[in-house]
Amino acid sequence: MTVLNDIRDYPWTSLLAGILPAPLTARLPRRFQATTAQIVPSASIAGNALTVVIAIMTFLACLTAGGVYMVNQSANAWVDDIASEITIELDPIDTANIEKKMTLVSLFLAKQKGVTRVRPLTAADSAKLLEPWLGSTAALSALPVPRLIAVEIDRSSPPDIDLIKSALSRNFEGVTVDDHRRWQAEIRLITRSTALGGLAVLGLVAAATIAVIVSATRGAMASNREIIEVLHFVGANERFISSEFSRHFLGLGVRAGLFGAFAAVIAFLLLPFLMHLLGGGAVTEAEARRLLGSGELDFGGYLLLLLVVIVVAALCMVTSRFGVIRVLRTYD
C-alpha cells in the first residue's frame, strides 16, 4: 500500500512539466498542470546542451539495439530455413548424363524417411544463384556449375543424415550432402558477435550517459546550493532533496530519450531506401539484405526502442539521485 500511496502522491504534474516544453504545458487542461511551483527550478538544472547530448546517446543506443535486433531476427529466420533443408550437390565433371543422375538421386531421396519434399534445381536455377557474383552471362552454361537438389526435411522427425550420406556415396559418385551445420554455426557465431558488439556499444553509451549526468548533477547542485541548504534547514531529508533533483533528470531523460528514439525510428523507416540508394551494386545490397532482412523493424523492434528510452530515462534518474545523495553526504 505504501508503494501505491507513493505512486498516487508522486508529483506527476511536475514531471509532466519537466518533459514537455513550457508553452505546451501551459496549453494542457488545468488538472495536468502543476499547482505549486517547483522547489528546484527546471531552468537551473540543465540547458538544452544536455538534452541534445542525451538525445544523441539515445539515438545511438536505439540504432545499436535496433540493428542487433534486426540481425538476430534475420539470422533466426535463416537458421530456421536452413535447418529444415539439406542440399545435395552433384558434381557435373565426369558425369555423362547429369539430368538422369539428378532424377535418380531425387527418386532415391524421395523414398527416405523424414524427407518431405525433394526439389531438383535446374541448371538455370543454379546459374541464378550465382548471378549476384558472376552476373548474367551465357558463359555460365560452359562452366561446370554443380547441380543442386533441395531436400526439405520433417523437423519433428528428421531423417538420419549420416545414413543418407553413406547410402548416397555407396550408390552414386560425385554426390555430396550439405546439411548446413557449418553455416548454422557460422551464422550463430556472427549473430553472437554482433550481439556482443552491440552490447559493448550500449555499455559505452550507458557509461557516457552516466558520466554526463554525474557531471550535470554536480553542476545543478552547485548552482542550487542555496536551495539545498534551505531545504536542509527546514528538515528535508536526503530522499526528499534527491527526488526533487532526480525528477528533473527523469523528465529530461524522457524528453531527450523520446527525441533520440524518434530520430532512430525515422532512420529505421528510411533504412530500406538507404540500403537501395547506398547499395553499391547488387552484391552489396543482397548481402546487406541477408544480414538485415528487409531492413524494417517489426513491432518487437519498436518495443525494444521504447525499452531503450525507459532505460535511458531511468539511468538519468537513478544516476542523479545517487549523485545528489553523494553530494549531500559531504554537507552533513
Place this chain on the structure above:
Amino acid sequence: MIRFDNVGLRYGSGPEILRDVTFHVLPGSFHFLTGPSGAGKTSLLRLLFMSLRPTRGLIFVFGENIADLPSAGRAALRRRIGIVFQDFRLLEHLTTWENVALPLRVMGKKESDYADDVTDLLHWVGLGDRIHAYPETLSGGEKQRAAIARAVIGRPELLLADEPTGNVDPAIGNRLLRLFVELNRLGTSVIIATHDYALMEQLEAPRLMLREGQLQASGS
C-alpha cells in the same frame, strides 16, 4: 530539550571557536544568546541546528545524542526546530506563501491540508497582502516576517533566531519580539542570538553570554 556538555568547535586546524560550552535549554524556555561580534554566536546556533558537528563534547537534541544519529535522524530532528536566519534565506523563485509553506511540503503534507494555515499565519504576521509577492519585491521587515512565518509554520518545539532584528527598524524589531514572546507562550522554546541590548532589555529572559568562545554567563 537541548544539552551541551563541554562542547568545543574548531574549523579545520584553526583555533577553537567555541571552548567547553556547557548549558541546558528546558522546554518552554526563552533565552537570549549574546556576545560581541565574532564571539561564536552563529557557530553555536549552527551546532544547535546540527549543521555543524562539534570537534569535542556531546550535544543532545530532544534527548538524542546527535553524534549517534544518521542523516535521516538529524533531518527528523530539524523538523522539530524552526530557524530564522539573519539573511532570511528565502527562495527567490517561490512566492511568500510558497516559501512559508516549504517546511510543510518537505514534511510530505498535502497542500489542501495546510493551505489555510499558511494563509492565516501570513495574515497574523502582517503579510496578508503580500501572499503572492516574490522575495525580491519585499522590504527587509517583510522578508524577516516571512522568514519567521516559515520557521514557525511547522509548530516547532524550538525556535532559533539569528539576529532577527538586525535588518529592521526598532518598531518592527519590537513587533517581532512580541511575536517570539507569543510563540513562547504557546509552548515553543526560543533562543534569540543578538547583540541588540535594547531588544534584550525589553524582556526578562536568561542570557547565554559568549565571550571569546566561552559561555560566561547562563541561566535556564
